[in-house]
Structures are given as C-alpha cells and as structure tokens.
Amino acid sequence: MRRLTSLSLLLGTSVMFSFTACKNGGLFGKKKESSSATGWSYNDPKMGGFSVAKNKDQQTGPGLVFVQGGTFVMGASEQDVMGDWNNIPRRITVSSFYIDETEVANVHYREYLFWLQRVYGESFPDVVRKALPDTLVWRSELAYNEPLVEYYFRHPAYNNYPVVGVNWxxxxxxxxxxxxxxxxKMLMDKGLLSKADVNSQADDNTFDTKSYLAGQYEGTPGKMSKATKSEFKNSDGSPRTAQFEDGVMLPNYRLPTEAEWEYAALGYIGQNPGPSKKEGKRGEELIMNRQVYSWGTNNSGLRDIRRGTWQGQFLANFKRGSGDNMGMAGGLNDRASIPGPVTSFFPNTFGIYNMSGNVSEWVLDVFRPLSPVDGDDFNYFRGNKFQTLYLNGDKEPEKDSLGMLKMRDVTDEESAGRLNYQKGDVINYLDGDSLSQVDYGYGITSLINDKSRVVKGGSWNDRAYWLSPGNRRYLQEDFATNTIGFRCAMDRVGSPEGNKFKTGQIFKKQRQKR
Structure with missing residues (x-):
C-alpha cells in the first residue's frame, strides 16, 4: 500500500510538472520569445527569422580575473623624487574589466611563436622573426649575463617567469x-567550427575573429552548424556563422589602459567590501587609506594578523638598494635576483600578482605629462587613432596575406561632421594641437613623441619608489629591456558588479489605479 501511494504521488507530481512545463514553454513545448516593441516572435522562420540570443553573462577568458570598476584618485601618491611632476592626482571612474592574473610568461610567449612558425614559417618567415623577443637585453658591458641571454627565454626552469625583451x-x-x-576554440567547443582545421591553417586562411564575423574565413563547419535543429540557421534553413550578438565569442584581449592598470593594481575593493549575492548588502563607498603599493591587506605589510606568518618578509620583487638585489646568503630577502615566477609574491585584493615589482609592464597609452584637466574623467585614455573596415571597389571587406581583415585609418573628413570627435587621429588632442594652443614640439624639443608608450610598475631591478602604482615612466614602442614585460586585459560587457548581478537599482513596481 505504501509503495502504491508513493507511486501515485510520483505520477501525480510528474503530470503536474509536465503540465507546468507545457504551460511555460519547456520540455514538451517551447514558448517563443517575442519583441516587446512589435510583438513579432524572435528566432521564428515564419516571423522573419530575426535571431536573438538568450541573455547570458560574459565568460571569463583564460588567465583573466574580473576587476569591478569604480572611482579612484589616479596619479602619484609619493613625493616626486624625479622632479618632473607629470602625474598630478585627479579623480576618475574606470568601467569594470578583466585583466590577467599574472604577467605573460615565457611558456605563453613560446606557444605564440610555435603557432606563428607552424602557420607562417615557410611563406612569411619575417612574421616569426619580428615576433622574437630580444634576448640580448640581458647583455651588459660590465656584467656577466651571458647565461641569461642564452637560457632565460628557452630553458624549462624559466617557463613560468615573465617574458622580457618584448617591445610594445x-x-x-x-x-x-x-x-x-x-x-x-570557443567556436570549436560550441560545434560551430571543426577541429580538423587546427593543423591545416596557413597563410591567408587562418582564423581571425573579424574575418570570421565578416564571412571571410573559409573554415570547416562543426557538428552544430549541420544540426537540423540549431539556433545557427538562417530563416531558409541554411547554416550561418555565429555573430558577436550570439554571445559565443569574447571581446578582444588587449593591453590595459594606464587607468585600468593603475586601478587594478591598487585593489581598493579590499578596503570597501563589495556586494553579496543578496540584494541590498553593498559596500559603504569609502576608501579609508590611499595605498602606496598594490597590496591592500595590512598596508604596512608587516604581519599577517591571522597567522603571523610573514613578519618582515618582502611582498614584492625589487632592489632594496645599490648592489642588493636579493639579500645575503642564508637570508635572501625576496629570493629572486632576477624576475621570479609569475605566481610568486603577494597578490593584491583582486587576486592579481606582481602589480608592484618583478617586471614593469607596457600599457596601451601614449605617454604625455598629465595635468588636473587632462583627458576625460571616465575611462581616461590617450592614444586613440580611430580605424574602420577597409572596403574594396565592390564595397566588400578584404583579408590581407596573413588572413587578417584589412582596416584603414578614419580620415578627418569623415569625422568633421561629428559632435564627439572631429579628427581620426587624436593622440595629440588638447596637448600640442591647435585646440590646446600649446606646442611642445614632441620628438623635436623633447624625447617624447607619438611612439612613447607608458610603462607602469617597478621591476626586479628598481628601488621601492617605482613600486607605487601611481608612478609612471615611458619608452619608445619599438624598444625592449630586461625589466619590462606585459599582461593583457579585456573589456567587460554586462553588469559592472559581475556575473549573476543586475545592472542599475531594481525596484518593485507600484500598483496603479485602473
């Protein structure tokens, strides 16, 4: 009797669930989403076939960590010992974004070279040659560094050490x-591209995101594209390529802007605990201490309160003084005479390693001395040289010999009628152009020109002063040193608080009288 009762309950629950599922468009019936503006159904061949992907959060790309944006004071936080005062503090806001957890390591860069050699090595050997890091950056007239010239980039002992000798x-x-x-790989995992093409790509038939989106990549479709029931079908039933609107692909990796890099390095979220998964619990919008270095828990760096485990230990890889790169035998202070592994030393409260010390890092910006009124206070960046898609005589996009979609610079004539910008190249906007009424003579009267790129963070061979995220230096974009590496960043789409969070303050509707 008990068994019969249990079976009846199970069947009853199943029937009820099936009815509910049908009613809501699940399992036995799929309810088509429709436009709140026109009432027409989405993803319905009988209603025009307009394709709309389901709302989804952005995936976190390989190697990245999420950095929740916000406002902060960008600029120098220490005494200006260099005497040039080119980084006056000013408040700005940075949008949420992603940044590499670590610096790009030797093994990562060797993977890149391997791919270039396999794809372009025979037809375009210059492509491989131009990508090679300059290992001679270790050579010095009055030092024996030849072992580093020979082994640092290639030996497996240095696999996870930051790559250096790489220019901007x-x-x-x-x-x-x-x-x-x-x-x-994301398209392959989704079944939209076949993995059979991995080792057969060469020259102009290599996968490029922009070429693929423009229908210029001749890849073999995967199983999903051939499926009879697929979201990747045109209204006539023919397979289509995925578009960015489908949410399958990620935004591009790129170098971080100076503002993003500095904001991520400071990790102020450790001083202002953020939101929980429960609505209503938010931080106090309060930064109690302006940090000098990137670690934010116990700013003094003297003691781990919970365990007392790092009393007096070095939290970063830097040069304590002239001739002292790692302390004395039996008491090495930072245990690294040169750059250390990319996951060594103390991560900041965003979980990012070596934003102070190890190697300095390239960022996206063109270098200019800064003033309190220089640039926007939202997503500040100097270095815009706008581009657009190149179209041939038939108004069609074209690929170059390496499989990349051709781009061209935006002309001043195309920009003249706009309100938000009037030139295609705005690197010198309000700083040496006619609108600023100032002429610095970059490249003529100074060492700064349009190829001078900002370098952030101290290195293994720098004094502690350069470890402060607010400090900045510059170097020509085609130069390289043994103290500069880099890490990548990526745009964030969707909620600025991260996945599973909504954008904006959400309130319940008030009942209206009818």
Whole structure:
C-alpha cells in the first residue's frame, strides 16, 4: 500500500510538472520569445527569422580575473623624487574589466611563436622573426649575463617567469593572436567550427575573429552548424556563422589602459567590501587609506594578523638598494635576483600578482605629462587613432596575406561632421594641437613623441619608489629591456558588479489605479 501511494504521488507530481512545463514553454513545448516593441516572435522562420540570443553573462577568458570598476584618485601618491611632476592626482571612474592574473610568461610567449612558425614559417618567415623577443637585453658591458641571454627565454626552469625583451608592438600583436586562438576554440567547443582545421591553417586562411564575423574565413563547419535543429540557421534553413550578438565569442584581449592598470593594481575593493549575492548588502563607498603599493591587506605589510606568518618578509620583487638585489646568503630577502615566477609574491585584493615589482609592464597609452584637466574623467585614455573596415571597389571587406581583415585609418573628413570627435587621429588632442594652443614640439624639443608608450610598475631591478602604482615612466614602442614585460586585459560587457548581478537599482513596481 505504501509503495502504491508513493507511486501515485510520483505520477501525480510528474503530470503536474509536465503540465507546468507545457504551460511555460519547456520540455514538451517551447514558448517563443517575442519583441516587446512589435510583438513579432524572435528566432521564428515564419516571423522573419530575426535571431536573438538568450541573455547570458560574459565568460571569463583564460588567465583573466574580473576587476569591478569604480572611482579612484589616479596619479602619484609619493613625493616626486624625479622632479618632473607629470602625474598630478585627479579623480576618475574606470568601467569594470578583466585583466590577467599574472604577467605573460615565457611558456605563453613560446606557444605564440610555435603557432606563428607552424602557420607562417615557410611563406612569411619575417612574421616569426619580428615576433622574437630580444634576448640580448640581458647583455651588459660590465656584467656577466651571458647565461641569461642564452637560457632565460628557452630553458624549462624559466617557463613560468615573465617574458622580457618584448617591445610594445610585439606585446600588442600577442594580444591579437591570443584573442583569435581563444575565440577559435570557443567556436570549436560550441560545434560551430571543426577541429580538423587546427593543423591545416596557413597563410591567408587562418582564423581571425573579424574575418570570421565578416564571412571571410573559409573554415570547416562543426557538428552544430549541420544540426537540423540549431539556433545557427538562417530563416531558409541554411547554416550561418555565429555573430558577436550570439554571445559565443569574447571581446578582444588587449593591453590595459594606464587607468585600468593603475586601478587594478591598487585593489581598493579590499578596503570597501563589495556586494553579496543578496540584494541590498553593498559596500559603504569609502576608501579609508590611499595605498602606496598594490597590496591592500595590512598596508604596512608587516604581519599577517591571522597567522603571523610573514613578519618582515618582502611582498614584492625589487632592489632594496645599490648592489642588493636579493639579500645575503642564508637570508635572501625576496629570493629572486632576477624576475621570479609569475605566481610568486603577494597578490593584491583582486587576486592579481606582481602589480608592484618583478617586471614593469607596457600599457596601451601614449605617454604625455598629465595635468588636473587632462583627458576625460571616465575611462581616461590617450592614444586613440580611430580605424574602420577597409572596403574594396565592390564595397566588400578584404583579408590581407596573413588572413587578417584589412582596416584603414578614419580620415578627418569623415569625422568633421561629428559632435564627439572631429579628427581620426587624436593622440595629440588638447596637448600640442591647435585646440590646446600649446606646442611642445614632441620628438623635436623633447624625447617624447607619438611612439612613447607608458610603462607602469617597478621591476626586479628598481628601488621601492617605482613600486607605487601611481608612478609612471615611458619608452619608445619599438624598444625592449630586461625589466619590462606585459599582461593583457579585456573589456567587460554586462553588469559592472559581475556575473549573476543586475545592472542599475531594481525596484518593485507600484500598483496603479485602473
């Protein structure tokens, strides 16, 4: 009797669940979502076939951590010992974004070179040659560093050490390559591209995200594209390529802007605990201490309150003084005479390693001395040189010999009628152009020009002063040193608080009298 009762309850529950599922469009019936503006159904071939992907959160790309944006004071926080005062503090807001948990390591860069060699090595050997890091950056007239010239980049003992000898251009090219490899794998995992093409790509038929989106990549469709019931079908039933609106691919990897890098390095979220999953519990919008270095828990760096485990230990890899790169035998202070592994030393409250010390890092910005009124106070960046898609005589996009979609610079004539910008190249906007009424003579009367890129963070061979995230230096974009590496960043789409959170303050509707 008990068994019969249990079975009846189970069957009753099943029938009720089936009815509910049918009613709500699940399991036995799929309710089509319709436009709140026109009433027409989405993803319905009988209603025009307009394709709309379900709302979804952005995936976190390989190697990245989420950085919740906000307002902060950007600029120097220490005495200006260099005497040039080119980084006056000013308050700005940075949108949420992603940044690499670690610096790009030797093994990551060797993976990049391996791919270039396999795809372009025979037809375009210069592509591989131009990507090679300059290992001679270790050489010095009055030092014996030849072992580092020979082994630092190649020996497996240094696999997870930050790559150096890479200039700004090479770092930017690596970020583009990484974007394409990550998006290509995501399309393969989704079944939209076949894995059979992995080792057969060459020259102009290599996967490039922009080329794929423009229908210029001749790849083999995967199982999903051939399926009879698929969201990736045109209204006539033919397979289509995924578009960015489908949410399958990620935004591009790139170098972080100076504002993003500095904000991520400071990790102020540790001083202002953020929201929980429960609505209503938020931080106090209060930063109690302006940090000098990137670690934010116990700013003094003297003691771990919970365990007392790092009393007096070095939290970063830097040079304590002239001739003292790692302390004395038996008492090495930072245990690294050169750069250390990318996951060594104390991570900040965003969980990011080595934003102070180890190697300095390239960022996206063109270097200029800054003033209190310089640039926007939202997502500040100097270095915009706007581009658009190149179209041939038939008004069609084209690929170059390496499979990349051709782009061209936006002209001043195309920009003249706009309200938000009037030129295609605005690197010198309000700083040496006609509107600023100032002429610095960059590249003529100073060492600064349009190829001078900002370098942030101290290195293994720098004094503690340079470890402060607010400090900045510059170097020509085609130069490299043994103290500069890089990490990548990515745009964030969706809620600024992270996945599973809503955007904006959400309130219940008030009942209206009818």
């Amino acid at each position: 251009k090479q770092a930017s090219d690596y970020a583009k390559w990484r974007s394409n490899r990550v998006n290509e």
